[in-house]
Amino acid sequence: xxxxxxxxVFFLVFYGILTYSLVVAAQHSVTLAAQDGARKVLQWQxxxxxxxxxxxxxxxxxxxxxxxxxxxxxxxxxxAVCGSxxxxxxxxxxxxxxxxxxxxxxEVTVSYAYGAHPLIPSVPLLQAALMPxxxxxxxxxxxxxxxxxxxxx
Numbered sequence: 001x002x003x004x005x006x007x008x009v010f011f012l013v014f015y016g017i018l019t020y021s022l023v024v025a026a027q028h029s030v031t032l033a034a035q036d037g038a039r040k041v042l043q044w045q046x047x048x049x050x051x052x053x054x055x056x057x058x059x060x061x062x063x064x065x066x067x068x069x070x071x072x073x074x075x076x077x078x079x080a081v082c083g084s085x086x087x088x089x090x091x092x093x094x095x096x097x098x099x100x101x102x103x104x105x106x107e108v109t110v111s112y113a114y115g116a117h118p119l120i121p122s123v124p125l126l127q128a129a130l131m132p133x134x135x136x137x138x139x140x141x142x143x144x145x146x147x148x149x150x151x152x153x
Contacts, residue, residue, distance in 0.1 A: 015123060019130050022119045023137070029066050030110045031139040033077070037062030037108035038141035041081065055081040055088035055106070062110050063091055075117035080109045097140050104145045111138035 040061035045053035058081045066077040080087055080094030084101040087094075097109050115135030118127070127133075 012123075012126070015126065016130065018120060019118075019126075023114060023131060026069055026112060026114060026119060027137045027139075029069060030077070030112055030137050033062040033065035033079070034108045034110040034139040034141040036065050037079065037081065037110070038106070038143045041106050041108065042143055042145070051083070052088065055083075058106070058108050059089040059091055062108055066110060066112070069112055069119070072119050073117045075113065078109075078111045082107050082109070099140075101142070102144065105142055106145060107140055107142045109138065109140045111136050 037058040041054045041058035043054070043057065044050070045057065047053065059079050062079045062081075063077065066079075070077050076092035078090075078092045078094035080090040080096050082088060082096035082101070083106055084103050087096055088106070094109060094111070097107060099107070101107060113135075114137045115131050115133040118131060
């Protein structure tokens with residue numbers, strides 16, 4: 001009888017630690033994905049459509065950094081690369097943050113609906129307390145491209 005009570009308490013503590021650790025790891029990956037995507041946008045691309053190529057490269061870099069989340073949960077990570085005029089590139093329904101951007105500024109937003117798609121199976125009573133279904137992990141990174149926005153330097 002005592003073992004059963006101790007086991008339940010131990011399991012709940014272990015599950016809480018594991019859930020919290022995965023949430024922190026996923027948030028860290030989402031943040032890193034946004035930062036790496038923004039850094040990738042800074043890399044020069046030749047051609048008349050260089051801004052589009054930069055945005056696509058930033059989107060792909062962010063998706064690559066957060067790939068383990070999609071693999072583990074079978075749910076997409078949403079990515080959007082946006083300029084002052086709106087979305088330049090997006091994946092899985094990613095949306096711009098809506099915050100105003102300068103003419104030479106690019107933002108990369110990455111989000112993952114952790115509450116709807118947890119990385120480990122949920123315990124029914126604990127899931128609502130630990131991570132409600134409406135919980136979304138998100139990150140935003142911005143870069144200034146300077147005067148070389150669309151074409152040459």
